Amino acid sequence: MSTTRVAAPGDTVDAVKKDQRAPRRGVAKHGKVTPWLFLAPYLVLFGAFVILPVLLGFWISLHRWDYTLPNKPFVGFRNYEQLFDSSSRQFEAFWQSMQATGIFTAASVPLLMVLPLLVALVMNQKFPGRNLFRAVYFAPYVLGVAVVAVLWRYLLDANIGLVNYYLGLLGLPDRTAWTTSLPAAWVALVGVTVWWTLGYNSVIYLAALQDIPKELYEAARVDGANKWQQFWNVTMPGLRPVLAFILMITILASANMFGQSYLITQGGPGRETRTAIYQIAETGLRNYQMGSAAAMSYVLTAFLMVLSVAVFWLFRERKTR
Amino acid sequence: MTTTSGVHEATDPTTIPTDAQKGRRTITPRTVLRYVLLVLLGLIFVSPLIFMIVTSFKTRGEAAGFPPTWIPDPFSTDAYTSILNARGTPVLRWFTNSLIAALANSALVVTTAAMAAYALARMEFRGRGLIFGLIIGTLFVPPVILVIPNYLIVGELRWLNTLAAVIVPTAASAFGVFFLRQFFLAIPEELEEAARLDGASPLQIFVKLVLPLSRPALATLALLALLTNWNDFLWPVYVLFSPEMQTLPAGLSTLQSANAVRYDLLMAGAVIASVPVLILFVFLQRFIIEGVSRSGLKG
Numbered sequence: 001m002s003t004t005r006v007a008a009p010g011d012t013v014d015a016v017k018k019d020q021r022a023p024r025r026g027v028a029k030h031g032k033v034t035p036w037l038f039l040a041p042y043l044v045l046f047g048a049f050v051i052l053p054v055l056l057g058f059w060i061s062l063h064r065w066d067y068t069l070p071n072k073p074f075v076g077f078r079n080y081e082q083l084f085d086s087s088s089r090q091f092e093a094f095w096q097s098m099q100a101t102g103i104f105t106a107a108s109v110p111l112l113m114v115l116p117l118l119v120a121l122v123m124n125q126k127f128p129g130r131n132l133f134r135a136v137y138f139a140p141y142v143l144g145v146a147v148v149a150v151l152w153r154y155l156l157d158a159n160i161g162l163v164n165y166y167l168g169l170l171g172l173p174d175r176t177a178w179t180t181s182l183p184a185a186w187v188a189l190v191g192v193t194v195w196w197t198l199g200y201n202s203v204i205y206l207a208a209l210q211d212i213p214k215e216l217y218e219a220a221r222v223d224g225a226n227k228w229q230q231f232w233n234v235t236m237p238g239l240r241p242v243l244a245f246i247l248m249i250t251i252l253a254s255a256n257m258f259g260q261s262y263l264i265t266q267g268g269p270g271r272e273t274r275t276a277i278y279q280i281a282e283t284g285l286r287n288y289q290m291g292s293a294a295a296m297s298y299v300l301t302a303f304l305m306v307l308s309v310a311v312f313w314l315f316r317e318r319k320t321r
Numbered sequence: 322m323t324t325t326s327g328v329h330e331a332t333d334p335t336t337i338p339t340d341a342q343k344g345r346r347t348i349t350p351r352t353v354l355r356y357v358l359l360v361l362l363g364l365i366f367v368s369p370l371i372f373m374i375v376t377s378f379k380t381r382g383e384a385a386g387f388p389p390t391w392i393p394d395p396f397s398t399d400a401y402t403s404i405l406n407a408r409g410t411p412v413l414r415w416f417t418n419s420l421i422a423a424l425a426n427s428a429l430v431v432t433t434a435a436m437a438a439y440a441l442a443r444m445e446f447r448g449r450g451l452i453f454g455l456i457i458g459t460l461f462v463p464p465v466i467l468v469i470p471n472y473l474i475v476g477e478l479r480w481l482n483t484l485a486a487v488i489v490p491t492a493a494s495a496f497g498v499f500f501l502r503q504f505f506l507a508i509p510e511e512l513e514e515a516a517r518l519d520g521a522s523p524l525q526i527f528v529k530l531v532l533p534l535s536r537p538a539l540a541t542l543a544l545l546a547l548l549t550n551w552n553d554f555l556w557p558v559y560v561l562f563s564p565e566m567q568t569l570p571a572g573l574s575t576l577q578s579a580n581a582v583r584y585d586l587l588m589a590g591a592v593i594a595s596v597p598v599l600i601l602f603v604f605l606q607r608f609i610i611e612g613v614s615r616s617g618l619k620g
Contacts, residue, residue, distance in 0.1 A: 042437035144552025146570035207614030
């Protein structure tokens, strides 16, 4: 394989694995400070906007930090205690938003695991027009959440929207208030998100499917395995690392859902679809209660870390299989 | 993945033809069924986009009318003229802002990530493993944790409500470093050694040899950064508060709160925000999809 080409479609995982060998040790090739000069621009940005904020965020969460007030008194873990104290002002709003994030994640992740896999399995066969269909399914993803959400709020309009119109033509209920009633709002938010990101997960699945050696399928066929058995005994084991990866990024993306809710339902009805991110941003950046908002973001992060560990544990290499 | 994926599927007379290969020779009901399903699915993905464009050329009355129509009658550009000239929603200004921010951010991402990735791929120094580990570790930090403190840092720098706020803080791309380092490691070291023996400095080797060889990878990263920045929503909504400073996604939100049910205007705004990325996608689809499928291989 020529090394001067990259990003060429059809590269296999072997090509990438080969790339991971350590560089060979040679004679002194550069001065002592040279590497640091190369690293400096990145490290400045990385330090100022990634490392520093992670630490500063924790520091903020230990204070009653109102952006508009001169005093930011140290309060220890009070902000965290309030999040777990059912009599506090923050408790209700925060846990309702965590629940909203939980509902959204629980509903969208399974769909975004299974549907893109089905699409990828179809696209993994050879047929004319395959690349065109792949591009079509991927297209919504290149649009930002703002475009997608503004567009779908129109399509989902209860009175003049395309969705209710076509449901009516099919003889289905055509008066659903998709953006202002439950559970319709959740169906709408999950549906729009699936429409938006299905292509993204499909493309990752497809790359992984194409890395499964064809010889394995042939060996399975020789052993008399039917299509279904081939799927469970060759395809699924071959996809395991990528399943873990997609599960991980989909959970993280779902837990970070903001734009859809902000623009389609405005967090409504009531505050039912106001997600944790939405709540954190409004608390910290609209009401300027940054201490409390920072504490919320650490609690949410803790939840996500527990989930990540669970995913890694679930997909760990097992010796007997 | 595309037409070049024939390595495994090469026609080898000893292999049993798959259903797909059989299907190419004769039209079976299965093939027909497949295409019907593919086209139906395709319509679900494309028709909303077409309807968005169609609606942006309708009059105010037709856009709010029922039942919905697929061909504007009369064909009208009122929506565009009305939002392009509106005072509270300066769409042209948003477009310029978005363009400047996306190009500047993309350039910053690629430059800083390429330099850092080269040092991490090819140079020997104490702490290399630690720094690489730290950078990769942040791939797993949920971005939410950065929002509140970065708002304060950006405020401290006097960048709130300026484009710097949407250009600089998101430019430290851990994915970019990871992605380019992988690529640099695959370049044969002999090339660089030869250049070194000819007396080239590390900077000369990097700029004149390594970067030109890495064009496809740099283009992929630049495109992904461009798209991400162009589409970013939460951060611009909160850090760019005056209408004339906003980027298109934040502006769309402003447009929506100003014209809740003026769908003709909203669709015109959405079209303006989508056309550049859709054009990029049509022409550079290969790089974008490849970049995305590459991101999966790290799993």
